[in-house]
Amino acid sequence: MNYLELLNPSQRSAVESTEGPMMIVAGAGSGKTRVITYRIAHLLQKGVDAFRILALTFTNKAAKEMRERVTSVTGDEARNLWMGTFHSIFARILRSEAELIGYPANFTIYDTDDSKSLIKAILKELMLDDKLYNPNFVYSRISSAKNNLISAKEYMESSQIQADDISSGRERMGEIYQTYVKRCYKAGAMDFDDLLFKTNVLFRDHPEALHKYQHKFRYIMVDEYQDTNFSQYLIVKRLAAVHQNICVVGDDAQSIYAFRGANIQNILNFEKDYPDLKVFKLEQNYRSTKNIVNAANSIIANNRDQLEKVIFSENEAGEKIKVIRTHSDNEEGKTVAASIMAEQASRGMNYNDFAILYRTNAQSRAMEEALRKLNIPYKIYGGLSFYQRKEIRDLISYFRLTVNHNDEQALKRIINYPVRGIGKTSMDKLVLAADEQDKSLWEVVENSKQYIGGRSGEAIQNFAIMIKSFAAMLKNQHAYEVAHHIASQSGLLKDLYNDKSIEGLSRYENIQELLNGIKEFSEREDIEDKSLTQYLQDIALLTGDDKVEEKEGDSDTVSLMTIHAAKGLEFPHVYVVGMEENLFPSQLSLNSRTDLEEERRLFYVAATRAEKKLTLTYATTRYRWGSLIHCEQSRFIDEVDPKYLELDIGSPAAAPDNTFFDDERKAWNNSPGSAGAGERLSFSRPKPKANNTPAKPVPATKHVPTANFTADDPAAIREGMEVEHEKFGFGTIVKLEGRLPDSKATVLFKDAGQKQLLLKFAKLRIVKNNDPIL
Numbered sequence: 001m002n003y004l005e006l007l008n009p010s011q012r013s014a015v016e017s018t019e020g021p022m023m024i025v026a027g028a029g030s031g032k033t034r035v036i037t038y039r040i041a042h043l044l045q046k047g048v049d050a051f052r053i054l055a056l057t058f059t060n061k062a063a064k065e066m067r068e069r070v071t072s073v074t075g076d077e078a079r080n081l082w083m084g085t086f087h088s089i090f091a092r093i094l095r096s097e098a099e100l101i102g103y104p105a106n107f108t109i110y111d112t113d114d115s116k117s118l119i120k121a122i123l124k125e126l127m128l129d130d131k132l133y134n135p136n137f138v139y140s141r142i143s144s145a146k147n148n149l150i151s152a153k154e155y156m157e158s159s160q161i162q163a164d165d166i167s168s169g170r171e172r173m174g175e176i177y178q179t180y181v182k183r184c185y186k187a188g189a190m191d192f193d194d195l196l197f198k199t200n201v202l203f204r205d206h207p208e209a210l211h212k213y214q215h216k217f218r219y220i221m222v223d224e225y226q227d228t229n230f231s232q233y234l235i236v237k238r239l240a241a242v243h244q245n246i247c248v249v250g251d252d253a254q255s256i257y258a259f260r261g262a263n264i265q266n267i268l269n270f271e272k273d274y275p276d277l278k279v280f281k282l283e284q285n286y287r288s289t290k291n292i293v294n295a296a297n298s299i300i301a302n303n304r305d306q307l308e309k310v311i312f313s314e315n316e317a318g319e320k321i322k323v324i325r326t327h328s329d330n331e332e333g334k335t336v337a338a339s340i341m342a343e344q345a346s347r348g349m350n351y352n353d354f355a356i357l358y359r360t361n362a363q364s365r366a367m368e369e370a371l372r373k374l375n376i377p378y379k380i381y382g383g384l385s386f387y388q389r390k391e392i393r394d395l396i397s398y399f400r401l402t403v404n405h406n407d408e409q410a411l412k413r414i415i416n417y418p419v420r421g422i423g424k425t426s427m428d429k430l431v432l433a434a435d436e437q438d439k440s441l442w443e444v445v446e447n448s449k450q451y452i453g454g455r456s457g458e459a460i461q462n463f464a465i466m467i468k469s470f471a472a473m474l475k476n477q478h479a480y481e482v483a484h485h486i487a488s489q490s491g492l493l494k495d496l497y498n499d500k501s502i503e504g505l506s507r508y509e510n511i512q513e514l515l516n517g518i519k520e521f522s523e524r525e526d527i528e529d530k531s532l533t534q535y536l537q538d539i540a541l542l543t544g545d546d547k548v549e550e551k552e553g554d555s556d557t558v559s560l561m562t563i564h565a566a567k568g569l570e571f572p573h574v575y576v577v578g579m580e581e582n583l584f585p586s587q588l589s590l591n592s593r594t595d596l597e598e599e600r601r602l603f604y605v606a607a608t609r610a611e612k613k614l615t616l617t618y619a620t621t622r623y624r625w626g627s628l629i630h631c632e633q634s635r636f637i638d639e640v641d642p643k644y645l646e647l648d649i650g651s652p653a654a655a656p657d658n659t660f661f662d663d664e665r666k667a668w669n670n671s672p673g674s675a676g677a678g679e680r681l682s683f684s685r686p687k688p689k690a691n692n693t694p695a696k697p698v699p700a701t702k703h704v705p706t707a708n709f710t711a712d713d714p715a716a717i718r719e720g721m722e723v724e725h726e727k728f729g730f731g732t733i734v735k736l737e738g739r740l741p742d743s744k745a746t747v748l749f750k751d752a753g754q755k756q757l758l759l760k761f762a763k764l765r766i767v768k769n770n771d772p773i774l
């Protein structure tokens with residue numbers, strides 16, 4: 001195969017320019033990764049020894065794909081390439097050089113859990129409060145210090161860092177960091193960040209080692225260069241110093257790891273580091289249709305901080321970008337699943353042609369449930385399936401133990417989580433006692449005083465009492481009430497809430513999402529038994545080990561992942577779900593331009609993963625903490641040039657009983673007088689005002705007020721409406737109960753919080769008719 005013919009002229013010259021420093025900063029899908037791949041193939045064909053080529057990728061998946069592609073051009077020789085992620089490559093180098101920096105060659109690599117356990121142990125020894133010094137927080141703090149190449153010593157000596165820690169009340173952070181480092185060293189262990197940190201130490205303190213690798217790697221290539229952190233940047237710079245055959249590719253518009261210390265400055269510095277740098281431009285996108293490329297350009301144009309570049313597509317115009325509005329996250333899941341099923345059947349596609357991308361891990365729940373219901377195989381990348389996540393299993397273990405006290409696995413899992421001073425020794429004693437007396441573990445726990453005294457004994461007693469108190473609720477209260485009570489009374493919620501690291505936030509969101517699902521279960525009309533017991537039976541299949549998504553050898557699966565994990569990948573059909581304000585862009589990003597721009601780059605990454613078809617979905621309501629919250633369509637949808645958008649009228653799965661009216665509905669939506677595209681039809685819905693500009697979406701919750709009347713007549717009040725109260729100000733109706741004229745409304749006020757009001761006295765004024773039924 002003549003691979004050079006598979007490249008356009010700019011790509012080809014980038015591939016053929018093998019000597020000296022070079023950089024490609026170009027938009028998504030323009031062939032940057034392809035250039036690296038073919039450049040490697042080209043070097044091999046020119047006779048360069050594979051052992052002398054180093055190629056750094058962002059994920060193992062990317063490395064694997066790259067190796068396969070190179071192999072297809074050059075054959076087996078590709079096996080000898082040094083190709084992989086930063087972590088895997090430098091772990092390999094450290095293995096051979098470990099002794100120089102005082103580590104055994106067979107050093108252990110601590111994974112995140114190992115690191116956190118060690119941190120917990122240290123906190124205990126130093127007698128520090130693990131709420132203030134939350135282990136996850138401590139872990140991220142140490143991690144970020146390492147990625148900025150700040151050693152423990154430097155950390156302790158920096159007055160700036162000390163001041164930061166003192167102001168957050170954590171003046172002993174430095175000491176923890178130092179102890180942690182010592183303990184890892186003594187254990188002959190490195191954590192993930194050490195793999196980069198220690199490589200830098202090695203190259204700094206051992207010129208002979210640096211020299212060896214500088215000479216070894218004659219050619220170095222780095223993909224996704226925009227997302228390298230300082231530690232990575234410095235390694236690459238040092239390694240390339242001798243031959244200077246360094247080729248980096250990236251896209252500033254896709255820089256999405258600032259929160260982990262990646263710095264776009266790396267791209268800007270590159271010209272300074274290598275004055276005779278060659279810069280190549282790639283402007284043609286080969287991945288996506290014209291509509292997708294143009295829409296993506298219109299998104300990123302909203303960012304102020306970006307390097308200017310052109311990107312166009314010669315592919316077909318393709319379908320417009322579909323925007324689907326749904327009423328709830330569950331309906332969103334059903335809509336996406338049904339759409340995948342329909343497209344797969346009607347267009348003869350495979351499941352692996354589809355990807356569902358989301359902003360936060362918690363969003364996978366609704367998607368997974370809907371896919372499972374339709375028996376669509378799927379795989380979650382870069383994470384666990386929702387019900388396999390630790391925090392979810394923890395809480396479900398509480399539910400299981402509440403419902404069935406003899407559930408030994410559940411008991412063991414949570415008896416000391418959150419930490420309540422029940423140590424391993426005590427547990428061993430109990431297990432032994434249960435064994436000897438042929439009793440269930442629970443029976444022994446209940447009577448633990450017989451076996452264990454002191455504080456531990458008391459803690460075990462209290463635990464048993466707590467579980468029994470949960471069980472007492474089962475009979476009379478529905479699943480959500482019990483579940484929420486358990487989540488908070490067990491201390492689990494609080495434990496997660498105290499953890500302010502990014503992973504901690506994600507775990508907290510997952511728990512919230514689990515409770516949301518239970519709330520929905522509790523409100524379903526098609527089931528009579530709404531107890532927690534019934535709920536557990538309902539999800540038993542989801543939590544079991546028969547994981548649909550992980551069937552070996554079944555590679556035709558829909559891919560689910562966060563947008564972060566999707567970087568560099570491509571799929572014919574992409575669904576980006578949860579396109580709502582406060583979700584995407586995330587609430588945390590709304591305070592500064594820098595954060596919002598990073599969020600927008602994330603949207604750019606998401607949109608540019610699609611080859612043929614891009615679908616954006618959002619829900620107008622979601623449960624949050626048991627209240628139905630109204631969601632506004634994401635500003636990012638508004639930012640896409642409307643001429644590339646098509647607003648969907650609904651989905652077959654979500655509204656199966658509407659099929660009779662399909663034709664009528666289409667006619668109605670297409671009629672010149674209709675601005676209703678994108679909104680589901682309802683027969684009670686007043687027809688919107690005539691409006692001849694089609695395509696532009698009507699933001700979901702920015703409804704024209706139905707009427708500006710004061711609702712003296714409480715019958716007009718509906719769940720979901722935004723209302724104003726004389727004293728409490730603005731709020732949303734989250735729940736209506738009871739019959740007129742004595743009906744009560746639960747209103748979530750923006751400032752005053754949640755209140756229950758008797759409608760006939762409350763004199764609510766309707767501000768916006770956000771009726772979710774519409």
Ligand SMILES: Nc1ncnc2c1ncn2[C@@H]1O[C@H](COP(=O)(O)OP(=O)(O)OP(=O)(O)O)[C@@H](O)[C@H]1O
Pocket residue numbers: 006007008011026027028029030031032033034035251254285286287567568569570608
């Ligand atoms: N000259 C070309 N002819 C045909 N297809 C091409 C050409 N260049 C790239 N492609 C294809 O276009 C797609 C995008 O290329 P690639 O993944 O290399 O882009 P990228 O710039 O790395 O994108 P991203 O910024 O998303 O990482 C791939 O499927 C690739 O095989």
Ligand SMILES: [Mg+2]
Pocket residue numbers: 032033034223568
């Ligand atoms: Mg790429």
